[in-house]
Amino acid sequence: MKRSNVSNNVIRRLPRYLRKLDDLAGKGEERISSDKLGRQMGLTPSQIRQDFSCFGEFGQQGYGYNIDSLRKEIGQILGTYRGYSAILVGAGKLGTALVQNFDFIIEGYTFLGAFDIDPEIIGTRIDGFPVYDVAQLGDFVREHKVDIAILTVPRHAAQTLTDILREAGIRAIWNFTNTELEVGEDGPLVESIHFSDSFLVLTYHLAQEDDREKQ
């Protein structure tokens, strides 16, 4: 695996490849060429070959790529099945939905539980996992060396909890708070899902359609 200076664009395409390959595998397909894959995904064959070649040589001339082994390679690159541990910070509707929709254990991660401030739900269970008092968050992260925090708290609490998580040595934050988190120099990785950004891109295109029509 080379993986020296792989561009962001390439990295963000990898999960799409993985999804597509899972799809093809599910359909019982065995092999695919960059040409066919490109047509199915709306990419050029060149780009696909360039992307893969950032990480190694996964194909075979005259044959293409073996779907099953390519899947495994890309999964490996993306860090699946490495047993990374995760916790949920903020056990509201959104957080609960995420835990229930992602089968973390099957996917090769270890989900350890949730944290919340509401006494009503502390001590209960979500999908079988315990809900702890957020007051214990720092100690828990330190003790269990938690890798990933899924942050689904109200925006006003986002930075405070980020600070606690950073102090406790969390490695990554999956951020759903719709704010930019301050993590400083060698703070944790942050990957954000900004719902409103995505929604606004949608309405941008609608607005553009409307404006074009008016002319």
Add this chain to the structure above:
Amino acid sequence: MKRSNVSNNVIRRLPRYLRKLDDLAGKGEERISSDKLGRQMGLTPSQIRQDFSCFGEFGQQGYGYNIDSLRKEIGQILGTYRGYSAILVGAGKLGTALVQNFDFIIEGYTFLGAFDIDPEIIGTRIDGFPVYDVAQLGDFVREHKVDIAILTVPRHAAQTLTDILREAGIRAIWNFTNTELEVGEDGPLVESIHFSDSFLVLTYHLAQEDDREKQ
């Protein structure tokens, strides 16, 4: 407004600008230069000026940009306050969380209600909005000329509902099903939030850190 061939990268930065400007306005700031804005957002001043200049001349030499009016301009470009109508398709945990977290009406959109297949929740209300039988989805969309469907159904139902929505003339689908929707030639716009893609980008970086360390 020129808006001829604006690149995707530019479009995806616009919501970030809007968030930042809202932030600054909230802090009582009145004006900002591309230089300061760049430093705060991690972009070059050049890029910021280029981005804005795709849509018009919003600044003033020697002064910079007026935060309030720039906010309004970008909001306008992004189609806020145009009264676009939206429905929720799939009233599970995730969908409910989205409706409760986005105050659609305040944000300038019109939320019309939710649709589900579960008789238990059909006829109930979410955040005050009615939950209809999904059997009425097509007719409802046609009748109310609904602009946007928020699709939060299980993946196996995604394509069927997409087909119904397209047939009924929906203009855009905000897709949370973690699948690629087939919409054909002049089907609706699709903007997807792929949770798993985002999560895998996170674990990619963790895995890379780990591999680098091992060496």
Add this chain to the structure above:
DNA sequence: TAGATTGTTAATCGATTAACAATC
């Protein structure tokens, strides 16, 4: 062997950055 298809090098295209005249 002939056909298919890779991995990689070179060419092109587009996006970002730098520079600067215009002007508030």
Add this chain to the structure above:
DNA sequence: TAGATTGTTAATCGATTAACAATC
């Protein structure tokens, strides 16, 4: 007026695409 800062043109950088020898 002098200083600041824009909008835009030109230069650079990086990403995508094309081409092709290597080879299964």
